[in-house]
Amino acid sequence: MQTDMPLAELLTHLDRLAQQSLALWEMPPNARARLINVSENATYLVEADGGYKSVLRIHREQYHTRRAIECELAWITALKEAKAVVTPDAYSGKDGEIIQEARIDGLENPRFMVLFEFVEGVQPDEAGDLEGPFEELGEIAALTHEQSKLWPRPANFERLVWNVDTVFGDTPNWGNWRDAPNVTPEIATVLEAVEVRIRARLDAFGAGKDRYGLIHADMRLANLLTGPGGTRLIDFDDCGFGWFLYDFATGISFMEDDPRVPALKAAWVRGYEKMRPLSDVEKAEIDTFVMLRRMALLAWIGSHIEAPEPQAMAADFARVTAELGADWLAKTPTQG
Template sequence: MYDDAFLIRLEGGLRSALPRWGLSEATELKLLTISENATFRAHDPTSGRDVVFRVHRPGYHSRAEIESELAWLTALGRDGVIATLTPVLQADGSLIADLDDGGTIRHAVAFGLLPGKEPAEGEDLPRWYRELGAINARLHAHAKNWQPPDGFVRKRWDYDAMLGEVQLWGDWRAGLGLDAEGRAVLERTAELLRDRLEEYGTGEERFGLVHADMRVANLLVEGDNLSVIDFDDCGFSWYLYDFAAAISFAEHEPYVPELQAAWIEGYRTVAPLSDEDCAILPVFIMLRRMLLTAWIASHSETPTAQAMGEDYTQGTVELARAFLATTDAAESERAAS
């Protein structure tokens, strides 16, 4: 899907829509990332304006879902909750443009540019995850009190959507390189996750509107400031799932416990977080890891999936073994007491 011809066609379609945002023909377009969607940076030398465009992958989010994402972003900016991208209106006052890609309609949206760069592993990540914890707490507080507009609709990231029957990102059983032994380990893990999540519940204090993808690639550091971008996957899920998403693709790294401790510390500077909440974080980490394993299998054409490949699946199995062993040990200790 993402060959040179496709990218040239995609850029051409976006270029034809530039006047809708008041950008000149001289505007320079640079591809930034491709994952679910394609993201471009635009610089108009005529006006000096800089804009970030997101061209949506067909069949993932409906227009109503995109409008709902932008409504929450607008509210967050208006209420001063966090630093994030601001949606940019077209000349006609609308936020979404439809691009005709050979008969396929792709939705495109624009955002103002934020300064900063992705925090690197060697740049004191615990410091930024402490700040991220505070950001998450403010975001969750806003979600609990905000009244969405009529027609607000976003995906529900519950167990069924991730590992159950709905499979929004594909089936983890199709994990690249997954053998019968690994599948048996993940089957047992999935069952345990389902049971733990049912026990934890989806009460309004635990489940609501979340960002759902605050991984390092969606963070921007500028001086002492941390910004969060890309609300494309925001939806309804457990609030603590935000931490699991924040360590996407790094769940196996030895520094994760330090990041978790920093995130909890930062969260508690804004809102309470019980010991029960902290204790279930490994469940959400394992849930996210299995979801990403499914995503890699169902999005194997993307650069991210190609970089991860079968090694990520095997790492998922190893993490699942450790997760099961820890759970079994805890159960044995409770039974003995």
């Protein structure tokens, strides 16, 4: 949530905006919003007497246009209609519009907002056995990719792109990895070589329709909720166009150095192939996407350093990224 305003001050304004904006939807008059997550957006749990719950998302300024948010919600609806995955519904406001817009003194511009159904459920425990959850995650990923290939998208469909240019190019989605904390000259030398090899391999790999399309792009266990109604995939805010295998890489975000990753990759592939085959060439490229994602996350830490999560990870993230990169370079030729 990049802004020139200190985070504490920004959150004070956003809290006032959240409380004020609840009146845009039909809900109990005593409803209150409580901040539960800050990343690209500010996410609030809305609660009221009688057990009412919903989830309010206040969008980051200038991250998505109204049309891009409309396209996200259209894909969520299409996935549900195709019975590909179960996702939380979004509520229309009193004016009949799902996307609401409001402003408040202290913030220069208005913000887009969406109110989602609250889903009972728990996230898989990262400290526990993750092979089962990753197998399920692979199956869910394959279902979304199959629907993505077949779905006739609405006209003027607008979403983010997650490819080499939007990670490494002149206007990257999350900034330049070189600007991240603790990227020393020695680390930069390794990561420059990693970038060059990622570019070469993915240029050779190609972006055919069987490999590249509309993806969730943030398919972490934190976005998987298991509850009485089954397993639900949440938070499509980063969905956009990218390689299908990038969804595995997003699944292990921030834990790429975990010794369980090879087993988790095998479990994900096992689940994926229940619904959709993967060629040997595709399987061989999975680790390239892991490095692409890791480099994107390094950039993300640099461009979001005002938030608590990036601050907590910043000390060692560049060093570990270079260690992962050096290991990947040693075992990965320039082209597959």
